[in-house]
Amino acid sequence: MRPSFEETLVSHAAPVLAGIKPAALLSFSRKAYPQLPSIARAYSRRFQAEGLIFETVCRCSQHFLLLVYRPRLLKQRLEENEVRGCLTRFGYPQDSLSRILHHLRRRLRQTNGFPHEIGLFLGYPPRDVLAFLGEIPAPCLLCGYWKVYFNVEEAKQLFAQYDHCREAYCKAYQEGHTVSQLLSLPLFAA
Secondary structure (H helix, E strand, C coil), X not given: CCCCHHHHHHHHHHHHHHCCCCEEEEEEECCCCCCHHHHHHHHHHHHXXXXXXXXXXXXXXXXXXXXXXXXXXXXXXXXXXXXXXXXXXXXXXXXXXXXXXXXXXXXXXXXXXXXXXXHHHXXXXXXXXXXXXXXXXXXXXXXXXXXXXXXXXXHHHHHHHHHHHHHHHHHHHHCCCCHHHHCCCHHHCC
């Protein structure tokens, strides 16, 4: 039995729901979730007041990619000097979040493979993203939510925070809390 949309959301985007991560990227099978774009629009309408957006950023023959994000946090993230510099290197505009996301959707459609700068949107450190892309020579020191090339201890703390958040949210969801109720859990309130 496939997990429900909400089970997948809670399991894979808990740190975003909690407001401790700017965005998460979730992949859904088109066969299992043929109505995902309309589900995303409905969830965006439902949770926009809580500062959450659900946007289908890519559609291929087999899957949908859903970006779940907090616009305020994502905008802050993308305005950080190091992140802005990286995005400029990849041709992203700098004038608005909507134009940046439009460019990301275009990159997802046009890239032969996958535009790994998406890690910048997901909160990965810019130097780790550049090292993964081979633009900074460095050995991988840790694998977790992303491949870590620098600041291992900081990454371990963040991974532990994400794991704790995910466990707490999944447990609360399994105990009957709704997604709306999860958004107001005091431990992880945005």
